[in-house]
Amino acid sequence: MTSTTSAPPAQQPKSRPGDRIFAGTAKGAGILILVILAGVALFLISESVPALTASPDEIPGDGGLASYIGPLIFGTLLSAMIALLVATPLAVAIALFITFYAPRKLAAGLGYVVDLLAAIPSIVYGFWGIAWLAPRLVPFYRWLEENLGFIPFFTGPVSSSGRTMLTIGLVLAVMILPIVSAISREVFSQVPTLHTEAALALGATRWEMIKMAVIPYGKSGIIGGSMLGLGRALGETMAVAIILSGSAAGITWALITSANPQTIAANIALQFPEETGLGVNTLIASGLALFVITLLVNMLARWVVSRRADFSGAN
Amino acid sequence: MAKRIDVSDLDIYYGNFKAVEGVNLSIEPRSITALIGPSGCGKSTFLRALNRMHEVIPGARVEGKVVIEGQDLYGSDVDPVDVRRQIGMVFQRPNPFPTMSIYDNVAAGLRLNAKKTSKSDMDDLVERSLKGANLWNEVKDRLNRPGSGLSGGQQQRLCIARAIAIQPEVLLMDEPCSALDPISTLAVEDLMMELKEQFTIVIVTHNMQQAARVSETTGFFNLNGVGQPGRLIEYNPTEKIFSNPDEKATEDYISGRFG
Ligand SMILES: Nc1ncnc2c1ncn2[C@@H]1O[C@H](COP(=O)(O)OP(=O)(O)O)[C@@H](O)[C@H]1O
Ligand SMILES: [Mg+2]
Numbered sequence: 001m002t003s004t005t006s007a008p009p010a011q012q013p014k015s016r017p018g019d020r021i022f023a024g025t026a027k028g029a030g031i032l033i034l035v036i037l038a039g040v041a042l043f044l045i046s047e048s049v050p051a052l053t054a055s056p057d058e059i060p061g062d063g064g065l066a067s068y069i070g071p072l073i074f075g076t077l078l079s080a081m082i083a084l085l086v087a088t089p090l091a092v093a094i095a096l097f098i099t100f101y102a103p104r105k106l107a108a109g110l111g112y113v114v115d116l117l118a119a120i121p122s123i124v125y126g127f128w129g130i131a132w133l134a135p136r137l138v139p140f141y142r143w144l145e146e147n148l149g150f151i152p153f154f155t156g157p158v159s160s161s162g163r164t165m166l167t168i169g170l171v172l173a174v175m176i177l178p179i180v181s182a183i184s185r186e187v188f189s190q191v192p193t194l195h196t197e198a199a200l201a202l203g204a205t206r207w208e209m210i211k212m213a214v215i216p217y218g219k220s221g222i223i224g225g226s227m228l229g230l231g232r233a234l235g236e237t238m239a240v241a242i243i244l245s246g247s248a249a250g251i252t253w254a255l256i257t258s259a260n261p262q263t264i265a266a267n268i269a270l271q272f273p274e275e276t277g278l279g280v281n282t283l284i285a286s287g288l289a290l291f292v293i294t295l296l297v298n299m300l301a302r303w304v305v306s307r308r309a310d311f312s313g314a315n
Numbered sequence: 316m317a318k319r320i321d322v323s324d325l326d327i328y329y330g331n332f333k334a335v336e337g338v339n340l341s342i343e344p345r346s347i348t349a350l351i352g353p354s355g356c357g358k359s360t361f362l363r364a365l366n367r368m369h370e371v372i373p374g375a376r377v378e379g380k381v382v383i384e385g386q387d388l389y390g391s392d393v394d395p396v397d398v399r400r401q402i403g404m405v406f407q408r409p410n411p412f413p414t415m416s417i418y419d420n421v422a423a424g425l426r427l428n429a430k431k432t433s434k435s436d437m438d439d440l441v442e443r444s445l446k447g448a449n450l451w452n453e454v455k456d457r458l459n460r461p462g463s464g465l466s467g468g469q470q471q472r473l474c475i476a477r478a479i480a481i482q483p484e485v486l487l488m489d490e491p492c493s494a495l496d497p498i499s500t501l502a503v504e505d506l507m508m509e510l511k512e513q514f515t516i517v518i519v520t521h522n523m524q525q526a527a528r529v530s531e532t533t534g535f536f537n538l539n540g541v542g543q544p545g546r547l548i549e550y551n552p553t554e555k556i557f558s559n560p561d562e563k564a565t566e567d568y569i570s571g572r573f574g
Contacts, residue, residue, distance in 0.1 A: 104373075194410040198474070200371055202424035202481065203400030212423060216414035 044288040051281035060271075060279050067250075069286045074251045075165070075261030076290065079240065080233035082169025082255070087176045088226045094177075095184035096210060111185065118178035126242030129171040134162030134243065141166070141256040152253045159258035163243050166255040168263075171239050176229030183228065187221030188214055220305040227301035231294055240266035264290040317344035317515040318384040318401075318484040320365065325379035326544070327360050327369065334360045336544035338379070340534060347507060347516045349526035349553065352536030353568070357545030358519040359407075361536070362487050365517065366402035367395040383485070400428070403483035407490040409470035411462030411477070418458040420473055421445060424481040440480060448476035449506050468499020475506060479514070486510065488518040492525065504529050523569060527557050535565045 056064030094114060098107045141162065144154040191214050199209040215222075240263050248267075249259035262270070264286045272283055320342040327335040335357035342348050350358045363369040364377050367388065381388040388398060411420045421441045425432060432440070441458070445451040450472040454465070462473050471491060478486060488507075492500040500522075507516055507529050520526050526533050533556040538545040549556065549565045560566050 192410075194406065194408060195412060197368065197371060197406065198410040198412065198477075199423075201366070201368055201399055201404040201406075202427060202477070203396050203398075204427055205396050208427055212427075213412060216412070219414075 041291065044284060044291055047281060048285035048288045049281075050278060051285040054278055054281075058278050059282055060275070065282065065285060068282060069264075069289055071248075071250045071261040072264045072267050072286055073289055073293070076234055076263040076265070076293065078253075078255075078261070079165060079168045079172055079263055080230055082166065083172035083176055083233040084226055084230050086170060086173035087180055087229055088222070090173070091177050091181035091225070091229075092184050092222055094181045095188055096214070098181075098185055099188040100206060100210060100214070114178050114181050116178075117174065118182070122175065122236060123238045123242070125171055125175055126239035129167060129239060129243045130163060133171065134164075134167050136162070137164075137167055137170070138162040144256060153255045155254050156257065158256050161258065163247070163260075164256045164258065165244075165260045168240055168243050168260075169255070171243065172233040172236055175236065175239065176226075176232050179232065180222075180225045180229040183225030184218065184222050187218040187225075191217045223301060223304050227297060230297055234263075234290065234294055234297065235265050236263075237265040237269045241269045245270055317513060319344045320485065320515065320517075321380075321382045322365075323380045323382075325361070325364065325377060325381065327357065327364050327377050328375065329360075329372065330374035332542075333544040335364075335536075336546050338547045340547060340550045342515060342517060343532070344515045345511055345513070346532065347511050347518060347530045348532045348534065349530035350517065350519045350534045350536060351521070351523065351526050351568070352545070352548075353538070354521075355541075355545070356536040356538045358536050359489050360545070362489050362517060362519055363404075365485070365487055366404055367398050368404060370395055400424075400481055401483055402485040402487060403478035403481065405471070405474050405478055405486065405488040405491045408494050409467055409474050411465075411470050411473050413461065413463040415462060416459045417445075417454050417462045417465070417473060420462045421476050421480050424477060428481070444476040444480035445473075447479050447510070448472045449502060449509075450476055466499070468495045468502060471495060471499065471503060472506065475503070475510075479510065483514065485515040485517065488516065490519050490521060493521060500525070523557075527553060533557075535560075535562070535568060537564055537568070 051059065051065055054065070056062070059065050059068050061068050094110075098111050098114075102110060138158065138160065141154075141158045141164070145156045145158050148154045149156060195213040195217060196209055199213040204212055244260055244262055244266060247258065247260045247262070249261055251261060252259060268283050268287060272280070275283060322338055322340050322342075325335065325338040326333060338361060350362065352358055360369060365381060365388075369375040369377070377389065383402070387393070411417075412423060415423065418441055421444050422437055425437065425440055442451060442455075445454060450469060453469060454473075462470060465473060471494070475486075475491075492503050495503065504525065507518065510516060518526075518530065530553045532550070533553045534550040535548045535556065536545050537548045549560055549562045551561065555561075556565060557569060560569065
């Protein structure tokens with residue numbers, strides 16, 4: 001027996017240097033993120049104050065801050081929503097196909113191609129949208145106007161260049177497709193065999209198995225993925241700026257005319273070089289609005305995901 | 316309801332690997348048949364071949380014949396989905412759907428049979444299945460809570476309730492108690508004794524006492540070495556297997572001399 005027996009029973013677990021370094025680094029990184037976030041928010045708020053307190057006729061457009069930013073917020077939300085509505089079902093379908101239907105070789109190749117979409121710079125999407133996609137959509141828009149023109153979304157006159165809100169929505173949909181489908185694919189591949197086999201053993205077909213075990217299990221992941229996509233769509237600048245440059249209409253639900261509201265990010269990119277003084281403050285105020293919107297979207301996503309945490313399968 | 320199963324010259328492959336070879340046996344309706352043997356000798360593989368669940372695994376296939384009450388299970392016109400609706404399965408680890416309530420778990424299989432079932436009929440079926448699985452009294456006040464909130468033993472009985480809700484003819488159980496404590500194990504064993512009045516039950520177990528307690532007939536699987544296919548060494552009434560087996564290997568295994 002050595003002197004070790006006389007040591008008092010350890011009250012606290014021994015603190016190891018590795019643990020301490022890790023805990024310190026993690027804490028530091030966490031604090032750093034909060035500090036940066038707070039710094040950005042403070043900057044946006046303080047730089048927005050002049051615009052918030054200015055009289056309406058000093059704001060660009062002479063209509064006051066609300067009527068300047070309002071259409072921008074509307075355009076941002078509308079384009080992002082179109083993108084989300086188009087991209088999510090498509091991304092989920094692609095992810096399901098790759099995970100459950102495609103032969104293994106095809107699946108790997110297809111997954112790779114979809115991931116590659118994420119590597120294309122957004123400026124290229126902008127060019128692609130304006131030079132290739134937009135003109136090809138015009139006949140389709142004409143058809144929409146003729147056959148579904150009674151729906152406010154599709155009232156004419158159709159833009160002859162195809163540079164419309166719907167085009168932007170579709171371009172953004174392609175841009176966010178990779179992230180949404182990558183995350184969906186990830187969660188689908190994590191569905192435990194235990195659960196898929198439970199469904200199959202009950203006599204479920206493959207599609208029934210997907211409805212019974214895969215989609216419910218992956219739902220929060222799909223929502224999380226589409227919120228990330230939404231975040232990207234909300235903040236997308238270059239593609240929108242290229243396609244919608246020159247158009248600055250007010251709030252309108254018409255998606256296929258040449259009068260379209262800008263988005264916040266594109267408007268900042270287009271106007272910033274031109275503006276001075278209070279104009280800059282106004283742009284920053286619109287940036288603050290975008291910041292708040294993105295924050296709200298994220299909180300909403302978290303709330304949706306946590307709402308049925310009991311049933312999430314995480315336990 | 317319960318049906319007889321005849322297996323002849325059954326070989327089961329995973330790709331090129333022959334996992335099980337030359338199984339011949341007949342399983343009586345309304346009885347419990349236990350399959351025992353060391354790990355890796357193909358008990359699960361054989362069990363899954365009885366309701367074509369092995370087909371879920373890419374490359375898995377069988378040669379030979381499985382006939383359920385005169386119907387060839389592997390006939391070219393037989394849909395595996397229909398097979399699994401007739402031959403239910405309970406797995407080693409309890410696997411209730413975590414995203415579903417207790418009620419929905421039991422109703423899950425019933426809802427697959429696209430027929431519209433009225434709410435009250437569904438309530439009845441769920442209640443009857445949960446009672447059949449000896450779980451009703453424990454969960455009747457929380458049918459809308461998630462099934463994953465139950466204890467392991469309760470979850471396994473929930474899975475049994477889910478399996479019997481679609482009123483299969485045969486119930487296959489792959490080590491259903493190996494993840495359970497002794498009390499839950501006894502509860503599931505009692506349940507099996509009740510269920511055999513209605514169903515043909517085949518159970519894989521590592522627990523020799525369990526095989527002796529519940530089964531009428533026992534099959535002993537073994538394999539000669541790693542990479543060799545598993546074989547059915549002996550298939551006899553349980554009493555005989557545990558008192559006076561025909562094969563030396565069976566006796567060695569049962570008396571714990573190997574495996
Ligand atoms: N999915 C699979 N793919 C390939 N080989 C498998 C698979 N499952 C089981 N095997 C092999 O088949 C043999 C029998 O396995 P199994 O039926 O699980 O045995 P047991 O249930 O008796 O322990 C083992 O050699 C195992 O490695
Ligand atoms: Mg096994």
